[in-house]
Amino acid sequence: METVKIHFLGASGTVTGSKYVIETPELNLMIDCGMFQGLKELREQNWQQLAFEVPNIDVVLLTHGHLDHTGYLPRLVKQGFDGKIIGTAPTLAITEIILKDSAKINEEEAVRANKEGYTKHSPAKPFYTIKDAEITINKMKAVEKDQWHKLSENIRYRFKFNGHIIGATFIELEIYSKMFVFSGDIGRTDDLLLEAPEKPTKADYLFIESTYGNKLHPKESTTQKLVELINKTIYNRGNLIIPSFAVERLQTLMFILWKLYKENKIPNIPIFIDSPMGNNVLSVFERFPDWHKIPRKEFIAMQDRMNIITSYKDTWKTIDDPRPKIVIAGSGMVTGGRVLTYLKQLIDNPTTTILLVGYQAEGTRGRQLLEGAHELKFFGKWHDVKAEVEHIESLSAHADQSGLLDWMLDIENxxxxxxxxxxxxxxxxxxxxxxKDTFHWKTTIPKMYEIKELKL
Structure with a gap:
């Protein structure tokens, strides 16, 4: 009998910072390496030393490229990790984009905070730098999905398609003949861009996400709501600002808006895409056509219809453009990115509509807007919220409770x-x-930094 220890180092009792270390007699491996977002007490934990001897971690396996699953990687490397970071090719392409973008934002925010004096630290330092990100990226290794890959004599793994975003997978990890399944983030069966997730058929130990564990996605019509808001924006000669996640959500919105225009359901309103990271993600969709459903011809036509902004100078030109317009800009939870520049100028205008199109974690500005905040703090100052705030929940890339249960249905044991x-x-x-009511299976909610010892 062998002993395996599971270290819950993130996304335990919260929806962010996914990272788990599996300690075995043969090697130590990490599943995901996410950065905490949202509440201040969570974000402060990003700056702490990992609660495990980092040089003793042999390998990191990534389910997908989102920041809350990859954003701690450069810090891990700085703390002494010297192994391989393994994922599917599109996952690593997304991770590279996200780490470089995050590093750039970290550096810029540290400079701004020091210049404008809204920091308690002297001086403010970036969480990690572009150089840190590049060192981390050099440790990445892409492997094929659906194939078993051996790590040691009694440990092997494989990646299985999981929807959610391009490249995303769940991980089957076989340790001493026992199957450990890490769900990562589970996508939806009716996703516009991606095929339905595959499902596990065996799991001795299952680690499953619960983002919408208590909810069903509403049956609202996304297209109808968008048409109404666009017509209202034109009538008011205002701005429709859509904070968006750069990966999958941005591309979904572009695809929906392009289809609405093509089908003459919306007029020829200017649509600006202002997300440098989102632009880079579009290239990942081009590089990996087998991972999504959009035909190349439509993909090109969709991009041609949009005004894709590439420079910060053009951001200001867009803000000054007096025409009614749609602006899609990062970030999706209003935690940073170009969208803050637009909100700084337009959030106090009643003709502005802010449309939230995804999950808004606790402690984020997006959650504050969703809950009716009358003012918002960013760039060290408070800004009155006079814009209207709308929400489309049905665009979420996560399975809801019904989808999560369905994903588990094929488990035979x-x-x-x-x-x-x-x-x-x-x-x-x-x-x-x-x-418990559906399957009668033993189910546990681990606490942050809990260590679970398993006898195999």
Missing amino acids: APTEIFLVHGEPTALDSFRVKI
């Missing part, structure tokens, strides 16, 4: 234990009860 991760407390507990 009764897992020894299920661990619910990547969810806020209410979602986690609701999902725990639902699994």
Whole structure:
């Protein structure tokens, strides 16, 4: 009998910072290496030394490229990690884009904070630099999905397609003949851009995300809501600002708007795409056509219809453009990025509409807007919110409770234990009860920094 320890180092009791270390007699491996976002007490943990001897970690496996699953990687490397970072080719392409963009934002914000004096630190330092990101990227290794890859005598893994974003997978990890399944983020069966997720058929230990563990996605019509808001924007001669995640959400919005225009459901309103990272992600869709559903011809036509902004100078030209317009800009939870520049100028204007199109984590500006905040703080100052705030929840790239349960249906054995991760407390507990009632499987909600010892 062998002992395996699971270290829950993130996304435990919260929906951010996914990272787990599996300590075995043969090697130590890490599943995802995410950065905490949202609440200040979570973000402050990003600056702490990892609660595990980092040089003893042999390999990192990534489910997908989102910041809350990859954003801590440069810090891990600075703390002494010297192994390989492994994922599918599109996942590593997305990770490279996100790490470089995040590093650039970190450097710029540190400079701005020091210049304008809105920092308690003297001086403010970036969380990591572009150089740190580049050193990390050099440790990445792409492998094929659907194939078993051996790590040691008794440990092997494979990546399985999981929807959600381009390149995303769940991980099957076989340790001493026991199957550990890490869901990563599970996509939706009706995704516009991606095929339906595949499903696991065996799991002795299942680690499953619970973002929408207590919710069903509304049956609202995304296209109808967009048409209404666009017509209203034109009538008011205002601006429709859509903070967007650069990966998958941005491309989905572009595809929907292009189809609405092509089908004459919206007029020829200017549409500006202002997300340097999102622009880079478009190139990933071009490089990996087998990973998504958009035909190349349509993909090119979609981009030709949009005004894709490449310079900060053009950001200001867009702000000064008096025409009614749609602006899609990062970031999706209004935590940083170009969207803050637009909001600084336009959030106090009643003809502005801010449309939130994804999950808004606790402690983010997006959540504050969603909950009716009358003012918002960014760039060290408070800004009155006079813009209207709208929300389309049905565009989420995460499976809802029904989708999560459906994803588990093909598991043929009764897992020894299920661990619910990547969810806020209410979602986690609701999902725990639902699994118990549906499958009668042992289900646990691990706490942050808990260590679970398993006898295999």
